[in-house]
Amino acid sequence: MSWLLVFPIAVPFVTAVLAYLVRMSFWGRWVSLAGSVVTLIAAIALTVAVLREGVVAAQMSNWDAPFGITLVADYLGVVMVLITAITGLATAIYALGEIEVRLEKLGYHALFQTLIAGVSGAFLTGDLFNLYVWFEVMLIASFGLLVLGGSRAQLDAGLKYVALNLVSTLVFLSGIGLLYGLTGTLNMADLAGAVAEVENQGLVTVIAMMFMFGFGVKAAIFPLFFWLPASYHTPSFAVSAVFAGLLTKVGVYALMRMFTLVFVGDVGFTHEILIWVSAATMLTGVLGAAAQTDFRKILSFHIISQIGYMTLGLALYTPLALMGGVFYLVHHIIVKANLFLVSGVANKLAGHTDLNRIGGLYKSSPVLAALFIVPAFSLAGFPPLSGFWAKYLIVKAAIEIDAWFIAFIALLVGLLTIFSMTKIWGMAFWKPHPDGIDPTPDRVPTRIRLPMMIPIVGLAAMTVVIGFFPEPFVVFAEIAALQLLDPEAYVTTVLGERP
Numbered sequence: 001m002s003w004l005l006v007f008p009i010a011v012p013f014v015t016a017v018l019a020y021l022v023r024m025s026f027w028g029r030w031v032s033l034a035g036s037v038v039t040l041i042a043a044i045a046l047t048v049a050v051l052r053e054g055v056v057a058a059q060m061s062n063w064d065a066p067f068g069i070t071l072v073a074d075y076l077g078v079v080m081v082l083i084t085a086i087t088g089l090a091t092a093i094y095a096l097g098e099i100e101v102r103l104e105k106l107g108y109h110a111l112f113q114t115l116i117a118g119v120s121g122a123f124l125t126g127d128l129f130n131l132y133v134w135f136e137v138m139l140i141a142s143f144g145l146l147v148l149g150g151s152r153a154q155l156d157a158g159l160k161y162v163a164l165n166l167v168s169t170l171v172f173l174s175g176i177g178l179l180y181g182l183t184g185t186l187n188m189a190d191l192a193g194a195v196a197e198v199e200n201q202g203l204v205t206v207i208a209m210m211f212m213f214g215f216g217v218k219a220a221i222f223p224l225f226f227w228l229p230a231s232y233h234t235p236s237f238a239v240s241a242v243f244a245g246l247l248t249k250v251g252v253y254a255l256m257r258m259f260t261l262v263f264v265g266d267v268g269f270t271h272e273i274l275i276w277v278s279a280a281t282m283l284t285g286v287l288g289a290a291a292q293t294d295f296r297k298i299l300s301f302h303i304i305s306q307i308g309y310m311t312l313g314l315a316l317y318t319p320l321a322l323m324g325g326v327f328y329l330v331h332h333i334i335v336k337a338n339l340f341l342v343s344g345v346a347n348k349l350a351g352h353t354d355l356n357r358i359g360g361l362y363k364s365s366p367v368l369a370a371l372f373i374v375p376a377f378s379l380a381g382f383p384p385l386s387g388f389w390a391k392y393l394i395v396k397a398a399i400e401i402d403a404w405f406i407a408f409i410a411l412l413v414g415l416l417t418i419f420s421m422t423k424i425w426g427m428a429f430w431k432p433h434p435d436g437i438d439p440t441p442d443r444v445p446t447r448i449r450l451p452m453m454i455p456i457v458g459l460a461a462m463t464v465v466i467g468f469f470p471e472p473f474v475v476f477a478e479i480a481a482l483q484l485l486d487p488e489a490y491v492t493t494v495l496g497e498r499p
Contacts, residue, residue: 002058007042012117020110032109043085066187070126075480090455097451115141157231172214189494208263219251222280233296237344245337274315282308322481324393338459355427385467
């Protein structure tokens with residue numbers, strides 16, 4: 001099992017080194033693509049093992065838990081690793097058409113693969129200090145990708161991005177130190193029992209709030225999200241897509257893991273705060289999107305809005321709500337990454353992402369218009385696409401516990417999301433181009449257009465499949481939610497005991 005757990009992390013790191021060594025030649029892009037394929041194979045192999053065993057764990061260098069470095073995968077962890085590998089491969093293919101040779105020589109592919117390794121490591125680690133390490137790997141790689149190219153807008157965005165994320169890291173690291181001082185361990189499975197035995201539970205709640213703040217910045221929840229809309233529209237579209245799909249989800253994953261496994265002693269307080277924070281996140285994100293007229297800025301604010309649904313699944317803290325939160329995580333990664341990829345093709349065809357300066361895309365490229373409709377409608381929650389089932393589970397969970405106001409907020413945000421997606425459709429696809437430009441596909445060479453369209457088609461197909469055949473995905477999410485609520489199998493597998 002140790003190799004199965006190591007490969008999704010090791011392969012991207014090896015690929016990053018090889019891609020950097022050949023970055024001055026055209027081989028860098030093909031090394032990155034090949035590494036992404038192998039990473040996906042490794043993620044699939046690990047998924048098969050988890051489906052067979054339920055939870056798998058390994059202790060690096062045979063140091064027994066809780067003293068050594070633990071890698072562990074349950075249903076939630078492994079589906080996040082799998083969807084990371086899928087997103088990584090889709091973005092690697094897209095980069096063949098978009099990323100300029102200049103950026104490749106500056107180390108784009110090495111930074112990209114390092115980011116994928118950091119994300120996978122965060123999903124597989126069973127130790128809080130190593131979670132901090134993976135956060136730092138992600139921060140360094142993402143900052144490098146964000147400022148790659150060195151434009152004024154990128155440097156300004158990078159400064160805001162790294163400053164606020166360093167604040168969250170400082171709070172997170174301080175919480176780790178305090179938690180270790182209380183319990184003498186940082187192994188997550190070991191903490192599940194150690195935290196419950198601490199006499200001063202009030203201090204544990206204070207530490208829990210520090211973790212909520214630290215992870216909340218990473219997840220871009222209200223009111224800690226300002227770094228995201230200030231930065232996600234500035235790098236290349238491939239970078240925006242992988243950021244939108246994965247980075248904030250690591251923060252959501254960390255919240256789900258810690259506030260179901262470790263910080264469960266004062267649920268009435270911590271999760272009540274999460275409920276109202278989630279509602280505020282949904283509302284502010286969707287209202288921010290409604291006020292924008294740039295394709296990527298609208299999508300960036302919608303990341304914030306949709307994060308609120310995921311954290312709401314955790315906050316409601318019922319099996320159905322957590323099931324909806326897990327389902328929403330997977331659905332949103334696919335849909336949001338795809339929408340950013342679509343925006344990149346629109347930019348190539350129409351020459352800009354400002355909706356006031358583009359148009360005519362439906363007439364000139366009906367295929368792209370149809371491919372936009374699929375993730376856009378899914379994001380808004382139209383049946384029977386994947387977003388409908390995700391929202392349905394969350395809203396039903398809220399109604400079941402008589403949280404009628406929260407259910408109303410969730411439905412209202414869905415309606416406002418339709419407004420934003422309709423605005424993009426009307427201004428970018430339906431109205432004529434204001435400059436009279438004919439944004440035909442012939443304006444973009446086939447060698448560029450084809451690799452950019454392939455991942456869009458693939459991700460749209462996944463959205464449709466999940467929407468029309470939701471049962472296996474719902475069942476998977478249900479098992480993941482039950483494992484979160486009853487972590488006995490997780491704890492005993494990590495600590496070397498069997499239930």
